[in-house]
Structures are given as structure tokens and as C-alpha cells.
Amino acid sequence: MRIVVPVKQVPATDAVTMDPETGTMVRSAAASVINPLDLYALEAALRLRDSSGDGDVVALTMGPPPAEAVLREAVSLGCDRGILLSDTRFGGADTWATSRVLAAAIERLKPIDLVITGERATDGDTAQVGPGIAAWLDIPLATYVAHVTGVDGAAATVTVERLVEDGYQIVRLSTPALLTVVKEIAPLRLPTLDGVMRARRAEFERWGAVDLAVPAEELGLKGSPTRVVNIATPQVTREGETIDAGDEAGVAQAAVRIADLLEDAGVVR
């Protein structure tokens, strides 16, 4: 079975601190990592490949050349192949144009059985690219997948549980299909020594606009319907009250103040 996993490079949240004055994020420009939620997509793919006994997992990333680092990480975890989608014309893409390019690359990797993406990228936080790819490829989609409960190769179906607001929705999709997965899918593995060695030696194919045959007007900023017109840094507006509950009187005062706030919010039963 062939599983494709699109992974994104994002700024490292560990490398981020809070500016105590403005309450905003201060990040070091250099530190980038694989989107932490994409590790769960890779994990799910590797497990499915291993239990099926054959096949390969292909990691894809669209980004500038340094994004190759996330492919190396994917290989160190056990991916078989990585492809970098990089072209200056891809720059400035919104989720429409991003999913366009990723879908075109997946077309080239056909026949495929599954595409597995992270739930969302922790920088843009849109969760739009996975469903977008499914729409472009016109394959069935299940988002927020918490468990894969069955893979039936003969019938070409996959059965999953989606984590939704009021429980799990159990759905069966015909494959090829696209899944976006949440953290509950499986605990993560660590890179193996063998994987790290392979990753160090790995060379990655690089595909650009000409390889993907996407019309220029559908690429990058030009192909993006949305435009960011303003970025504002919200000031921390909460003028909180601090209560020292270090002694009995303080504890009592805290209880009264919180109870007041709860009553004021109209949430006390």
C-alpha cells in the first residue's frame, strides 16, 4: 500500500518566549521544526504500512529549500521517500493554492491508497489544507480521525472513528481516501539509529511548477483567493485582580471573588 503524508515546516514553539510587557510571542527566526501534529500523521502512516506488510510511505513538503529538513526527519522515523515541492512561484500561497500544489504532487504519485495529514499546522492553525487536498483529488475525506479500526485491502475500504463534539463518528471510506488525524491516533515513536543514518544519506527529489503542470495563475500568491490586509498584535487587555490566598482569610476571599465572577457570568446552576 502507498501512503502519502504531507508535512509542513513551522516555527518551533519551544523556541518561543512571551514578552512580559506586551504579552506577545518572541521567536527566534532560525528555529523551525516539523509541525508537531504532523508527527501523528507520520506515525499513523508508518503503522499502517508495517501492518500491511508491504508498500511505502512518501513524505511531501511544500516550502523553501530549507524545508527539506522535515523530510529528513520523516525518513529518520521510517518514511521511505521524501519529495520537496519548491519553486519561487509557490510562495505566498494560502490554503487554496497550497492544497492545489500538494494535490498535483499526489496525482503524480498515483496509484495511492491513503493520504494522511496532520489535523492542522500550529502556525496558521487553519486545518484547511487536508480537506482541500481531498476536494482536489476527489477522494473521500475523514477529518479528526482518532482511531483506524479496519483496513480492508480486498474491498478497498478503511474504517475510522472521528473525534467530533459529542462522541466518535464511525465511518467507512472507500480508498483511496484522505484522513486528517488527531493526537489520539497513536503514541509517537522515536527515530531509530538506522533511520538517522538513512536520513543523513537521503537525497530528496525536488519538484517545481513545471513538474506539476499547474497553471501559473493557480500558484502561490497569485493563485490565492485570500489576502492578509492587516496584522495586529492584541494588547493583553485583561486587567486582572490578584488575590493572595496564602492564609485562611485569603482563601475565603478568593472563594467569594470567584463565586461573584461565576454568578456575574450567569453560569451557576
Next chain:
Amino acid sequence: MSFVWTIAEHHAGRLREVALEVLGRGRPLADALGTRLAAVVIGHGITEQDTGRLIAHGADEVYVVDDPRLADFRCESYSGVLAHLIRTWSPEIVLAAATTSGRTLMPHLAIRVHAGLTADCTELAIEPDTGNLLQTRPAIGGNIMATIKTPRHRPQMATVRPHASRPPQPDPDRSGRVIAVPMDTQLEACLDDRTQVLGYRTDAADFANLEDADVVVTGGRGLKRKENFALLEELASRLGGEIGATREAVDRGWIGYPHQVGLSGKTISPRVYIGAGASGSIQHLAGIKTSERIVSINLDPDAPLHRVADVAVVGDLFEVVPALIAELDRRRGAARSGD
């Protein structure tokens, strides 16, 4: 005449409250544009009472697509039906709630109709000169607010964060038109059987609907033991609230992943968030920034959660939470005897 459309969620035979909230977000936009506001309901068993509620909450028109094959949310079929309706009626704006189904359906649909989409907006407004929709959303863990517009493509699509606003007051005297969309051959062709819904599992012992809760009481590593979540449950039960948890608490196996709040868990906007023994790491704050009010209970005066709290209690949660429960019970008792 252009329209503002809202997607009204109807699941398991019930209209969802969130449908009314989205109407509340659409009403001022329709007024600013001088156009009509519509609700589109897709599902099965949609009643006159449902359409009546949508009208009372601001819809001028309600499009109803009712079919047994649409009883459950299936992205491809819903997206197919909506794409067809959008091509037929050409709305200017389409809004949906940023629920699990809204955040699945809308990006899929945006590709099908070649539209721009902004996720999880907290503010929407009409730009006076152009009539474009200004869509504002938190990005990078809530640390910046980005305003986005879609100048050339129609419709302009956005999902809005649930609970970021109250549903409007219903007006039972409002009138509106209900349009029953017939299941003709074109709509039939939009149904897609490659996805089959086999059922639901809602009995899961460790399940939490944090997204819809008015109050979320969250515990972190400061709770020290799995059993101590019972204390938070006691508090939450008096507030009709749900239990949230930090990643530390989840990773220690104290509570299940559906409770995790933050960057790699759920994003919530309750009326009140109470954090007890949670430090307020940047990843955790990313999930709670749009809470209406924040209460923090933590021994450490420098805990980052205190900094974003409306009431920051520097103290021991094992003293403060029981005292709070007692205070709530005392007030309830007093209110009873006062009746």
C-alpha cells in the same frame, strides 16, 4: 440581489444551537450590505419548528434540503449539495460555525466553488468602500490578529469560532420564507456513497464536549494525582461545566485526550475558564485565549496563567477549590431559604 448565507447545522434530527449563533454573526453583515440573510439547513427530519427558530433568530430565508441520505454529516455529499446551491443562487458570503463539521465542510467546498476561506474568525465586518468582508482571526497561537479579505472571488467564505458570541434574542414575530429545495436529478448527482456512516460511539467513558461547554474547569500537573480530578468534577458539576486538562495531565494518563486543551488539543471559548494547577504554558494558552473570563488558581505567583486571568488566585488549589465549592453551596442554600 446578493445574499449572506449561513450554514445551519442539523445533526441527529436536531437543529444545533450554534446555527443561531452564526445567524447572529450574519445579521449585521446583511444589514450593512442591505441584503437578505439566509440559513441553509441540510439534514433529515427538519421540522417547521426548526425553520421557525431560524427565522426568529434573524433568517429572512431558509433553504431546506431534507433527505434520509443526508441525515448524517458526510463531507462529500454536503459539499456537493452546497456547491450546487451556491452555483444556483450566487451568495456573496457564506458563513459556518468552526465546529468539526464546519471545519471539514467549508475547506472542501471552497475548493469546489473556487472561493477563499478564512478559518475560525472572531470578528467579521463589511469594509465600507468596497463591500468586501473583513475577516479577523487569531493566528500563531492567538498572539497576532490577522485581518483577511477575499477581493475577487465569490462567495467570500468564513468559519466563525463557536461561543465567541451569544445567539441573538429570538423575535417570534419576524417573518421569513422557507424554500424547500427539491431532490431533483441534479441534487441526486451530488450524493456520494463512497463514505458510509456506520454509527456513533457516545458512551465513551472518558469523553468531553469542551467546545460547547459554558464553563471548562481545567487541571494540570498541580493536581498531582489522577484521583484529584474528582475535586474539579465536583466544582464543574455545580456549574454545568466540563473538565479540561493540560498536556502534562493527559500524558501522565490521568485523563483522556478528548479533554486536552491547547495547541495540540482543543481550542475553547467558554464563558468561564478555570485553571487549577496549570502553569499556563504558551501552548496551553493558545487554546484558551478567547475565553470570555479566565480564573487561575496556582501556588506560583509568576505562573503565566495568572497574567491572562481576570481573577488570579495565588494559592493552593486543594484549599481554594473546596472553599469555592462551599461558597457556591452556601449561596445556593441562602437563595433557597430566601424564596
